[in-house]
Every structure is written in C-alpha cells, then in structure tokens.
C-alpha cells in the first residue's frame with residue numbers, strides 16, 4: 001500500500017475491531033449443566049453421573065443432552081404416563097423419572113434383555129424412584145398389547161429401529177391428544193425409512209428432528 005494515509009486508516013480500523021468485545025454471549029455460558037434444585041434431584045443426578053461416567057459400555061445409553069431433553073419434555077408437559085421401549089440399564093428412564101418426581105407421573109418401560117433389566121431395577125432403587133416405574137421384561141412388540149387404558153403423554157422409542165413403525169401403530173391410539181412420540185437414533189444413517197415416512201407424512205402428527213449432528217431425535221406431536 002503506497003498511500004501512507006490509507007495504510008494508517010486500515011491499521012487503525014483493524015486495531016479498533018480487535019479491541020471490540022465479541023458479539024453475543026460468552027460461549028462458555030452455552031455449555032450449561034443440570035443444576036439440582038432438590039435432594040431428590042441430587043440423588044437421581046448422582047446415579048445418572050455414575051452411569052454416564054462408568055457404565056456406558058454395552059448399554060447404548062442416550063447422550064446426556066438427549067437425556068436432558070427427555071426430562072425437559074416430560075416435566076414441561078406435566079406428563080402423568082411415559083412409556084419407554086428400550087430400558088437398558090435405566091439411564092434414559094432415570095431422566096424421565098426426574099421429571100415424574102415433579103409431575104407425580106409413572107414410567108412404564110420395556111426391555112427384552114434380562115441382564116440389562118436387572119441393572120435398571122437396581123439403578124432405579126439406588127436413585128430411590130422404584131415405586132414410580134414399572135419395568136416389563138420381554139418382547140415389547142407383544143407386551144405393549146397388554147398395556148391398560150391410561151392415556152400416554154410420551155412414548156419414547158429406543159429399541160429395535162425397524163420395530164419403531166410397529167410400536168407407533170400399536171401405541172398411537174393410546175397417546176393423548178397433544179402427546180408426543182419421541183424416537184432415538186433418528187439421524188439419516190440410522191433411521192428406519194418407513195418410520196421416517198410415517199411420522200412426516202401423517203397430517204395428524206407434527207414432527208421435528210433435533211440433535212441431528214449426533215444420534216438424532218424425532219419429536220412428533222399427536223395433534224388435538
């Protein structure tokens with residue numbers, strides 16, 4: 001740059017820009033964590049933290065962010081009855097149970113694997129929430145047919161991916177108007193195409209996909 005005045009102007013401009021505080025909030029603030037408010041929350045969080053840090057291997061648990069989402073959905077809609085397909089060792093169930101402590105609701109959860117189901121029962125007990133959950137052992141495709149008439153607020157699907165469509169058909173009539181079907185592993189690599197088609201083409205459902213850069217979660221509301 002031959003013009004010294006222009007050079008001075010450009011250098012000054014760069015210096016001023018460099019001194020300006022970055023726009024928006026401090027990025028570290030967006031990395032929030034669950035902050036327990038009560039002793040019950042503290043007790044459940046302790047078990048969740050232990051499962052997250054030490055017992056993920058072989059249990060295929062949802063990521064922490066998805067667990068927090070489940071809790072948030074259940075608590076904000078005052079859920080009274082949550083049905084989960086795929087308990088594993090109880091990790092996602094405990095996120096629901098944290099919400100259900102506040103809403104006074106109940107979790108019915110299904111798993112076909114005895115070992116994981118037993119771990120879940122132990123974890124529910126450890127967190128002191130065993131009275132608020134019914135664990136049904138067996139093939140959920142058959143067992144859900146025995147579910148009573150209590151309206152369902154949230155169905156959470158996190159088991160055999162190609163079975164989601166069958167669970168949807170069987171459980172949809174029991175979901176209350178305004179209730180949700182939440183499905184896990186819905187990213188484009190893992191989702192089962194017939195289920196994706198079912199939840200995106202049915203005018204009775206409003207579906208949104210979130211956390212798609214990770215496992216992917218679909219949230220479908222049964223319209224009123």
Ligand SMILES: C[S@@+](CC[C@H](N)C(=O)[O-])C[C@H]1O[C@@H](n2cnc3c(N)ncnc32)[C@H](O)[C@@H]1O
Nearest residue numbers: 060061062086088091092111112113139140159
């Ligand atoms: C991805 S894991 C569930 C993880 C759990 N939701 C969590 O985040 O902690 C899937 C579970 O579904 C169970 N499962 C698979 N097919 C099933 C079926 N037909 N009926 C019941 N459970 C089934 C498996 O045994 C396994 O424990």
